[in-house]
Amino acid sequence: MTTTLTDHAIPLFPLGTVLFPDGLLPLRIFEVRYLDMIKKCHRAGTPFGVVSLLQGNEVMRAGAPAPERFHAIGTRAVITHFAQPQPGLYEIFTRGSTRFRVTASSQTPHGLWMADVEDIPADPPCAVPPDLTYVAAALVRVLDALTASEFTPSDTPKHFDDAGWVANRWCELLPLQPDDKQRLMEMRDPLLRLELVGDVLDRSSFEG
Structure with missing residues (x-):
């Protein structure tokens, strides 16, 4: 069934990962349903929404046994770097901005998801x-070690004194299950999120 959306609907990119606010997400775009969307977002300077998959695959396959299903809460992704190394392939860097809740969604005939969000x-x-x-101190050490990585550009703003920012960066780094990352991303209390991250660190070697 097709849902009628408003003129303010945004395109969605269902992925097998969770994007946190201020997080960095590199993507290689080759599916037809996303190439035009990414080009339009890049030209207009508009974000798209990243939502974590509950069911289905990142790449659409003909005859897939189950349609895509995704969490209702996601994060807007802003394109910060765009390159086209060859025809039919985009390589982009995105940064997470605001979180949103999907209030209605619909899939276009060529497979792109669009959604009204709040x-x-x-x-x-x-x-x-x-x-x-x-x-926070352990995060400083880890990010210093990753400075040369393309996933952690040296010019990325850092806020080691902010509980939410520190918690989000650890959520990206720790080997947590996708559902656990989703729950942490959805939390409205940044201090509670940081406390839970501290509990994970206490049981791991990251803080050493």
């Missing part, structure tokens, strides 16, 4: 409490 407020500024400063 914004979710950004994390309120929240200082890292004294008992969790070790979480």
Whole structure:
């Protein structure tokens, strides 16, 4: 059944990953349903939505046993770098911006998902409490080691004094299950998110 959407509907990119606000996400675009969408977003300077898959594959396959299903809460992705190394292939860098909730969605005949969304407020500024400063300090060490990586550009703004920002970066780095990352991304309380990350670090070797 086709749902009638508003003129403010945004394109969606269902992926097997979770994009956090301020997170970096490199993508190689080759599917026909996304090539035109990405080109239009790049030219207009508009974001698209990244939502984590519940069912289905990132790449659309004919005769797939089940249609794509995705979480209702996702994150807008802003294109920060665009390249076309060859015809039919785009290589882009995106940065996560605001979270949103899908209120209605519909799939176009060529497979692109469009959705009406409502914004979710950004994390309120929240200082890292004294008992969790070790979480921020460990993140400093990890990101320093990754500075040369294309996934962590050296000019990326860093906010080691902000609980939400520190928690989000750890959520990206830690080997958590996609559903766990989704739940953490959806949390409205950045301090609780940071406390849960601290619990994971206490059980791992990341803080060493």
